[in-house]
Amino acid sequence: MRTLLFLVSILTLSGCSVSRYLNKEIRNSSVLSQQHTGVSISDLKENKELGSYQGNKYFTPASNTKLFSFYAGLCALGDSIPGLEYLEWGELLIVRGTGDPSLLHPDLPHSKVFDFLKNRKEPIFFTPYNFENKRFGPGWAWSDYNDYYQPEVTAMPVYGNIARFKGGPSQQFTVSPARWKQAMVFDSLASGIQREEMQNVFHHSKLVVPQGLEQDIPVRMTDLLTVQLLSDTLKKEIKLINIPLDIELQRINSIPSDSLYSRMMQVSDNMLAEQLMLLYASANGLPLNTEKAIAHAIEHHLKDLPDKPIWKDGSGLSRYNLFTPRSIAALLQKIYLKMPQERLFQILPSGGKSGTLKNLFKDSTPFIFAKTGSLSNVFNLSGFLITKKGNILVFSFMNNNFTRPSSEVRKEVERILTGVHDKF
Known part of the structure; x- marks a missing residue:
């Protein structure tokens, strides 16, 4: 009985320690001190949030919006376009x-x-x-x-x-x-x-x-x-x-659908993301209209997100888009259920190896598979993180309204998420 209680307490502390680590690193960061920051990290298999920092606040997602378009495509299209x-x-x-x-x-x-x-x-x-x-x-x-x-x-x-x-x-x-x-x-x-x-x-x-x-x-x-x-x-x-x-x-x-998804994600191609939402509309018998496609996708596939997405375009070029980190983390859970891991991780940029993450998270074995999202004064990163223990986590790390060079914010995101990889 004592052994069981000890194991339960260790697991509980492990979840809490991710939250403590995030809060400590973000609050003590001189780079992130004058901006808006939100993070949500969950265990993929147990669908349980392990850590959060303002994860329920809304942020401008930039190209993290493409994750929503990607999921819409997975819900509506088959293997071919x-x-x-x-x-x-x-x-x-x-x-x-x-x-x-x-x-x-x-x-x-x-x-x-x-x-x-x-x-x-x-x-x-x-x-x-x-x-x-x-x-x-x-x-x-x-x-x-x-x-x-x-x-x-x-x-x-x-x-x-x-x-x-x-x-x-x-x-x-x-x-x-x-x-x-x-x-x-x-x-x-x-x-x-x-x-x-x-x-x-x-x-x-x-x-x-x-x-x-x-x-x-x-x-x-x-x-x-x-x-x-x-x-x-x-x-x-x-x-x-x-x-x-x-x-x-x-x-x-x-x-093949994957050739469109891969190009869209690897280089963050706005045109492909916008057209993907028209493809979603066509597949669902709608006129080619992005607004109607988004409304349909929210109604039929995204009503269970923690927070209703304010979703206006397919690519994230619009600053009218607003998502919360915990909703993006929940979306990533849904994406994972739609596509085998090996195929999904080939489509997403991988840290130090491909796409928009080629120059971040340089490690002998990639442990980050994620989508960047950048506008002026905005940098977000959302995707999957594999810890040294082999656990797969979903995360959304959102940064808005910073005045520092974007490269400094990117490096700080890299440092904090690498810490999650190493420690948990």
Whole structure:
């Protein structure tokens, strides 16, 4: 009996010691002293919170929002991404997008949708009627329209909705797709490449892109441009028609789902996360509308979180998003149940080895598998931590409103979480 009580007390103290360690390290940290900090750490197998510091407070999540989009994808999609819906109507083929971003995307596998469209003999019409989104999400910085991380959201993206510039020798460069070469304008006042806000005219300095480097510039997308880009690449005319398709449609898949998830998580790709929420909408019979997709996901899959998520976009670009650390930790528990550990840990960045964690947690064996989330004055890290004892913990470490260099906050998060790994 005494032995049993002793073991129970040791287990209880172990849980408490994580909490004591967190509170001590955070309160005594000169780096974290003037910011808002929240942490929640739970045991994965027992689904029990081991430590918390303001874990019930709301924080701006930045790209930790992608964990919610990832889970939505796991709930709605199978092993392959639904790439296109179509109707064979007499001698015509009418197609519409599902939100799939993979068609001609430079960083994703070859899409089967391309082969499908290429091999069809009948006239092809594209309808965007089911698309209800604006090109940018709520709370996005509209002045960032020229920055690589903010491509526009569309029903059927083509080439990732970007123009990719690559620097060559003697100040030469290439651009893909090639049609944008004729849209270049030399401008001695330009710094690098600057697209005009409302049209695809690219002002550039003498040195467009340094040799060996590449730069992505979002394209101002329209439905007409979508069919023009497709027509150019397929070497056949695709026409635009704006009609509803309120009957059951056939569907063709495009790429493996994991290839989209991995790219989205490893490099924190905003465009893929936004389009993933449209894919969720399509899979659930909704119009391509992020707001409706999020409302559906919360109602059907996230009602059991400790705190209701204030969720506004797929990527985390919006500062309107607000989540608590303990809700993110609970979400990670749900993600773990949806996907085998080995597969999940391959998709997430791993400490010292891959993605956005390549330069943090450098250890001979990775013990952190997590998603970063960064905006100006924001750095968050949420994911899975394997302790030296072999226990798997879920954690969310959120930092908002700091004025120090982000690198200092990152290093402090690394120090404190490494302590959890070593001590518990």
